[in-house]
Amino acid sequence: MYIADQTWPELGDYVAESSLAVVPLGSTEQHGPHLPLATDHLIAEALAREAADRTGYLCTPTVNVGVSPHHRQFHGTMWVDPPQFRDYVESLTRNLAYHGIDRVVFVNAHGGNVQHLREVGRRLRDDGTMYAIEWMWDESIPDLVTDLFDHPGPHGGPKETSMIMHIARDLVREGELDSARDGGVVDLGDDHLREHGARTFYDAIENSGNGVFGDQTDASPEAGEELFEAAADQLVRLLSWLDDQPIDDLLAPVHVDPQPGSRR
Template identity: 45%
Template sequence: MNLRDATWTDVRDCETDLAVVPVGSTEQHGPHAPLGTDVIAAEAVADAGIARVNREVVRAPAIPVGVAEEHRQFPGTMWVSDETFRRYVREAVESLAYHGFDRVVLVNGHGGNVDALREVGGRVTRDGEAYAVPFTWFEAVGEHSAEMGHGGPLETALLRHCEPELVREDRMDEAQAGRADGWGEWVSHTNLAYDSAAFSENGVVGDPDAGDERRGKELLERAGDALARLLEAVAERDVSRPERR
């Protein structure tokens, strides 16, 4: 059940305690990919995972703005502080739990959200308000995960499969010309750069041309399968809090 399309009476009559919240970001993804890339990916993977389970799942609207100040030099990028983001996501989860949807998977499409979402999941779970866990799609696609950049092969591939009309194919040469090969500037296992503009001229990291539509289809299948397994595990898990030892 998608809350966007449901009525309150539909929700009242829904017999499940399992919900999915897509979480993304509104930020630059180079000259060829839209600002909403992370939201598009999170929603696509959420829907793919839900379609693969034989149980009812509530699908909440996506959270479109995340922890993305590292892209602030690029126009159109929006961001909130870690504190604001954590509080917003937590209260969104709490509102679902109030209606009985107290097993929640946060389907994430943005690397900058990862740490904050893990903290939120731990906090609401330890406080007994809900059981919440984050799932970041590009960490669940096998060997492809090693090539995750920014506006690079994985995100471009997924866009070409899910919403190809949003990829500016005529700007691919521009995306290639100003891209970085890897994320950050590393010395002694330390990243010296805080913002993407410090090491990428146009915000792209990785080779977008290495992400064709066929690869995007495979990525969505892998991420959807992984999310489905997680949804089943969350649905069946004993979520009572462990006793003090």
Template identity: 40%
Template sequence: MPTLATKSSPDSAEAIERAEVAVLPTGSTEQHGPALPLGMDHYAARAFAQEAATDDAVLALPTIPVGVSPHHMQFDGSLTVSPETFAAYVRETIESLATHGLRKVIVVNGHGGNIDALSQVARELRASETAYAPTWNWWDAVEDLADDLFDEAGGHADAAESSLVWHLHEEYVDPDALEAAEADGADAWGERVHGANVGFDTIDFTESGAVGKPTQASPEKGEQLFDEAATALSALADWLAERPIDDCWQRAHK
């Protein structure tokens, strides 16, 4: 598959010239309860990006593995950077690619905490007409399927995430710990009092770090989720590849 990091400098020039769209995986390295690996989010993003890069039209960029995760820092092993640092890293990575001529990028995101920063980056890159870089979150692409497969509100290290990473990296999942993750977890994200969210950190509402019903997970369900989301990402890449770059910029009000 066309992956920028595996190319030599001369070969990368040819790959960038052939490509219509780049995919940039972003995620996190943070707690996902006692059953799942810290790298869940960036493993998922990388897998989707690599699956999308099946021909010369889509070029996969290296994965950004640490994201905006301050709300998980009470749990061992979690890493985080500030939204400003994360946004600058993503923006400058895309800017550097744009200098070589590839200006359409899909940010394949695996972590909800990154969304605000990525939205800011996308607006800035578009306003300057440097690059067009919408964010794609895999869970948005499988919302209906997840509703059919699982009986949960979802949130974090839930049945959907557990199933997906179980399918992608069985060797990193401890199925025997899924029951404890659920028993000491929460049914839904956050904690609300009289309409206000008072659960600022994950530890405020879940002892295990999990939110949802991870005992409903299976690798077979994970394969269904992966296939559904990968199909959606491929369709998005096709759409963006066919869209002229001039049609991606901000329009003046008439």
């Protein structure tokens, strides 16, 4: 159920019966010469809408701009700073709590958002507002990703390329797959990441001239469909599990009892 398509009485009927919502989040950032800047938020929205359609749970509009300053050197990349992103998502999610939602899944498709969504979830849980957790699509199906691709890449690689081929193939510049591979980094090894135990880079361009990693020529719409269906299945299972949990079991545990003999 997509919230923006409903009327307010219909939503009243929903919260009378259910208290769970999904919030898709992504980014608007460079994904190499072959993929649109919309890649992450297209994936997040497609998975969230699919899971909501299968289950009947509520789906909100997508947060399209995320924490992406590490891609800022590439044309068109948009970002918000982490404090503003956290505050915005927290405020949006508190809106849902006001209307009767007490559990939320952040359906995320951008790695730069992860730690900030977890922080928002902690804030909301710790003050007793609701239980909100972050879910990242590729982390739900790691074995399938490694089975399908020798070099999946952490950004703009064949897993994301295949997903967009499945979701919005007309947006993939398929004639640029070779140049994406050859101008990027196929295998991002430890030598690209650290010196003597220290992470020495901050931005994607410091490791990849065109901003992407992996072998994009391994991508296919068939692989994208397999990834999409497997990830959607995992999300549906997560929603079902979360809906079954008593809310008191999800919120922050109480402080431990004082040690024997201690004074209050």
